[in-house]
Amino acid sequence: MSPARTDHDARRHDVSEAVWRVLAEHGFAGLTLRAVAAAMGASTGLVTHYFAGKRELVAHALDILETRTRHRPRLASGAPGLATLRAHVLNILPLTPEGAAMNRIWVSSWDVALSDPDLYAAQRTRYERIRADLRAALDDALRLGELPPDADTERLAANVLSFTHGLVVQALFDPGTFTPARQTDLADDHLTSLARRGLPPT
Amino acid sequence: MSPARTDHDARRHDVSEAVWRVLAEHGFAGLTLRAVAAAMGASTGLVTHYFAGKRELVAHALDILETRTRHRPRLASGAPGLATLRAHVLNILPLTPEGAAMNRIWVSSWDVALSDPDLYAAQRTRYERIRADLRAALDDALRLGELPPDADTERLAANVLSFTHGLVVQALFDPGTFTPARQTDLADDHLTSLARRGLPPT
Structure with a gap:
């Protein structure tokens, strides 16, 4: 060179x-x-x-x-199923200063992406890919008996990504309330509720 | 004049x-x-x-x-408790062309609000207010026995607003997948799961 x-x-x-x-x-x-x-x-x-x-x-x-x-530091996903799902969710949330900066830029990018057809299509594909990753973890969880046997993993994947992106927004606008510990608690609550849906109490 | x-x-x-x-x-x-x-x-x-x-x-x-x-057409909230909570959620989601335009502008506003201290504070206050409204409906639901008696309504309000805002984003980027009917189904799934958390199956 x-x-x-x-x-x-x-x-x-x-x-x-x-x-x-x-x-x-x-x-x-x-x-x-x-x-x-x-x-x-x-x-x-x-x-x-x-x-x-x-x-x-x-x-x-x-x-x-x-x-x-793509190259950000990530939590290891650990065991397949719900542990991997949890890692996916925590890897998206703004739990570190670097994660907060990255999310702040992603949220900011929605404005330009919504008014540019190419960027819009790229963003849609990106969310399809994330939902597919979440769904793969949910399908493993279903096979492992971590979810109720009638769980609809496609709907659950949409639910989990909605919850996660919305929590990102809440946390960016109110980091004092949505500390990393509280975000993690809220995510764990949510994932626990998926596993319990329609099941008897533990 | x-x-x-x-x-x-x-x-x-x-x-x-x-x-x-x-x-x-x-x-x-x-x-x-x-x-x-x-x-x-x-x-x-x-x-x-x-x-x-x-x-x-x-x-x-x-x-x-x-x-x-503030002045948009809204669903009547109906009975207090979960019916009111459901109306709050459906009133936020982009279920009509007007609702989609309004949400598209709100999501777009996050970019400017994140880099302007006054707008940022106004947005944080706005989300506190929405969570307080959701929580009031959840408190009614708790009193009416629609939620498990140990439900933490503050956490549930944060969960519901996260889910709702994230679903707004998914729907704006993929209205073909997230039709009004599907958004409503996903919201109903989510609200049903809140009511069931930790309860025996119905």
Whole structure:
């Protein structure tokens, strides 16, 4: 690799870091070429070298978000079934400062995704994928006898993702009430209730 | 009231309608003085007569959103307890085109609210108020024997609002899967499970 190439890659990394900092602080509403330049201590001209305009900047921001989400530290899923389901849920919730920043950016991205057909379709596919992951864990739980035998795992997957995303929103707007411990308690309550639905009390 | 005053009010109404149309189509990311002017077929100069800048425009948009949400058509709450809780939940969900537009704008508003301290505090207060309403219905349900006697209504209120807001997001991104009938089924499933928690099967 030529030195020029390496410099280019290093600079691209700096640009991505600056985009992330702007998003974490100001969301997509505050994501402008000028704000990214300011976060880098560089000129707007330098940033326009990487992004032709706002749309390219937003697309890059979503790429970073997807990549960081995929590579974020996660709880090991442990045993199949409900333990894996629990790990999926806790891995989504804003339980750490990094998790809070990532969720804040995801929630912020809904605004742009709702008004751009490509981003909208990508988001829909993303949620289908998450529900499929949740459902696979629920299907294991059903086979393992952790759920009532008549449980509808597709509906439960929709229920669990709804609960989880809504808890993310509550927690982002009220982190003092929805501390990591309380979020975890609420998630455990919810998952316990799935396992008990229609079953005699333990 | 002088004719000039009436004209001013009529024009202010037109401006508000234009702001709403821009929000419903493009969200807060697309809310600019220029877009509002275009939606009215007017000059940007006319719109700047009403709003000094973007911040005033966003504040006005949130006022309209709050007012329209307060005055939207609602299901009658019916009997106290779980029937009222169900009405609260169904009144939030995007079950009609108007409800979908309103929710799309609320979800879009989270981006700006997360990066503005005043809007953030207003949103937190709003969610506290909704949870208090849900909790009042849950307290009635507890007194009426519709919930297990050891139910923690504060936690259940947080659970119900989380489920409801998360279902709003799923439905906005996938209205084909989350039809009004399916949203209602999922909500009924969820509310039934609250009533059954820890109780023998019916």
